[in-house]
Amino acid sequence: MSANTAGKTITCKAAVAWEAGKDLSIEEIEVEAPKAHEVRIEIVYTGVCHTDAYTLSGKDPEGAFPIVLGHEGAGIVESVGEGVTNVKVGDNVVALYTPECGECKFCKSGKTNLCGKIRATQGKGVMPDSTSRFKCKGKELLHFMGTSTFSQYTVVADISVVAITDKAPMDRTCLLGCGITTGYGAAVVTANVEKGSNVAVFGAGCVGLSVVQGAVKNGAEKIIVVDVNDGKEAWGKKFGATDFVNPTKLGGKSIQEHLVEMTDGGCDYTFDCTGNVGVMRAALEACHKGWGQSVVIGVAAAGQEISTRPFQLVTGRVWKGCAFGGIKGRSQLPGLVDDYMTNKLKVDEFITHRQPLNKINTAFQDMKAGDCIRCVVNMREA
Numbered sequence: 001m002s003a004n005t006a007g008k009t010i011t012c013k014a015a016v017a018w019e020a021g022k023d024l025s026i027e028e029i030e031v032e033a034p035k036a037h038e039v040r041i042e043i044v045y046t047g048v049c050h051t052d053a054y055t056l057s058g059k060d061p062e063g064a065f066p067i068v069l070g071h072e073g074a075g076i077v078e079s080v081g082e083g084v085t086n087v088k089v090g091d092n093v094v095a096l097y098t099p100e101c102g103e104c105k106f107c108k109s110g111k112t113n114l115c116g117k118i119r120a121t122q123g124k125g126v127m128p129d130s131t132s133r134f135k136c137k138g139k140e141l142l143h144f145m146g147t148s149t150f151s152q153y154t155v156v157a158d159i160s161v162v163a164i165t166d167k168a169p170m171d172r173t174c175l176l177g178c179g180i181t182t183g184y185g186a187a188v189v190t191a192n193v194e195k196g197s198n199v200a201v202f203g204a205g206c207v208g209l210s211v212v213q214g215a216v217k218n219g220a221e222k223i224i225v226v227d228v229n230d231g232k233e234a235w236g237k238k239f240g241a242t243d244f245v246n247p248t249k250l251g252g253k254s255i256q257e258h259l260v261e262m263t264d265g266g267c268d269y270t271f272d273c274t275g276n277v278g279v280m281r282a283a284l285e286a287c288h289k290g291w292g293q294s295v296v297i298g299v300a301a302a303g304q305e306i307s308t309r310p311f312q313l314v315t316g317r318v319w320k321g322c323a324f325g326g327i328k329g330r331s332q333l334p335g336l337v338d339d340y341m342t343n344k345l346k347v348d349e350f351i352t353h354r355q356p357l358n359k360i361n362t363a364f365q366d367m368k369a370g371d372c373i374r375c376v377v378n379m380r381e382a
């Protein structure tokens with residue numbers, strides 16, 4: 001399509017969220033051509049992440065409607081705006097909800113993967129020039145997380161996209177756009193789990209299993225998966241967990257007490273991959289006195305707050321958190337794709353369900369069923 005469509009508005013199908021709490025609606029939408037420093041991508045596959053469901057539910061304080069959700073997408077560059085040098089027409093790419101400009105205070109700090117350049121407009125659901133590229137039935141639609149991958153074509157800032165090898169299948173690389181990278185990066189980059197450590201991972205979905213994968217890579221000795229769903233024991237073990245605990249089956253003992261007993265004083269690293277603030281507290285309190293670190297990954301609903309006795313921190317436990325695992329997308333994602341291509345990173349194993357675009361609401365239902373790790377949506381099948 002690229003030869004004819006560059007510079008023109010494209011009409012294509014997208015899943016539109018008109019209102020919070022309602023199903024997505026498959027619509028024909030108009031996608032304007034990219035402006036300067038913008039890239040129009042044909043999204044070929046997208047994953048569905050819990051954060052999409054969270055925003056659709058109305059619990060996201062930044063959530064606004066109507067909007068094109070989706071942030072776990074892979075595709076092909078259809079056209080680029082003036083001044084774009086990092087990708088070209090025909091490149092296989094992954095959209096990045098955590099951009100990397102390389103120039104802002106955050107990017108230059110060497111301390112974080114968060115980039116400040118377009119965060120304000122991204123949070124408002126518009127492009128960096130404060131306008132939208134999407135229209136449906138004469139109404140403007142908002143962008144989501146700077147990516148909006150639930151559309152067959154989307155427009156992103158050039159700092160929100162990375163080119164990857166065209167040898168990697170896009171139905172797999174889309175998952176590196178969020179869930180897998182987030183959990184793996186949380187273990188390998190944010191916590192930098194040490195060899196021989198004791199690790200507990202709360203919540204064995206795509207994110208938690210990816211933490212397990214990262215902890216294995218870094219040589220953790222004990223990796224305990226904690227999940228309310230017994231079906232997750234086999235999943236945890238498949239990715240290299242050594243132990244499984246169902247916190248609802250401890251006969252009144254708290255999960256933090258149980259983990260402290262299992263690990264001779266507490267875990268070196270714990271990870272919340274549930275978004276439940278009670279679990280976040282338990283994860284912190286399961287850490288070893290003096291040095292244990294707990295990483296918050298899960299996204300909690302508007303109004304939720306975390307709490308613990310300050311004494312937990314006075315006595316050396318550390319609470320931290322990360323977005324996208326602390327991974328810098330443009331610098332580090334191609335390396336993860338290479339790791340996948342050389343069998344050093346599991347990706348295929350996460351795909352339990354598949355749906356065409358016109359059944360994306362079923363993908364949301366799949367995600368909520370206990371047997372789904374990730375559902376991949378084929379955007380060309382509508």
Ligand SMILES: NC(=O)C1=CN([C@@H]2O[C@H](COP(=O)(O)OP(=O)(O)OC[C@H]3O[C@@H](n4cnc5c(N)ncnc54)[C@H](OP(=O)(O)O)[C@@H]3O)[C@@H](O)[C@H]2O)C=CC1
Pocket residue numbers: 049050051054178179182202203204205206207208226227228229232247273274275276279296297298299300322323324325369370372373
């Ligand atoms: N910080 C970031 O950059 C990112 C954050 N996220 C967030 O991470 C979280 C996890 O995502 P994902 O892996 O896709 O989610 P999943 O729902 O697939 O996994 C969460 C798991 O936690 C289990 N669980 C629920 N309650 C508890 C509990 N009290 N104790 C232990 N386990 C529990 C769930 O069980 P059951 O199946 O029975 O519900 C499920 O198995 C979400 O909040 C998501 O929004 C996601 C991506 C990026």
Ligand SMILES: N[C@@H](CCC(=O)N[C@@H](CSC=O)C(=O)NCC(=O)O)C(=O)O
Pocket residue numbers: 049051052060061062063097098114119178299323324
């Ligand atoms: N908008 C929400 C917060 C949602 C959130 O925390 N998003 C994560 C990624 S979750 C991916 O699946 C994130 O990138 N956070 C950093 C950021 O700058 O948004 C709210 O306002 O609570």
Ligand SMILES: [Zn+2]
Pocket residue numbers: 049050051052071072178179
């Ligand atoms: Zn996500």
Ligand SMILES: [Zn+2]
Pocket residue numbers: 099100101102103104105106107108114115116117
């Ligand atoms: Zn930046």
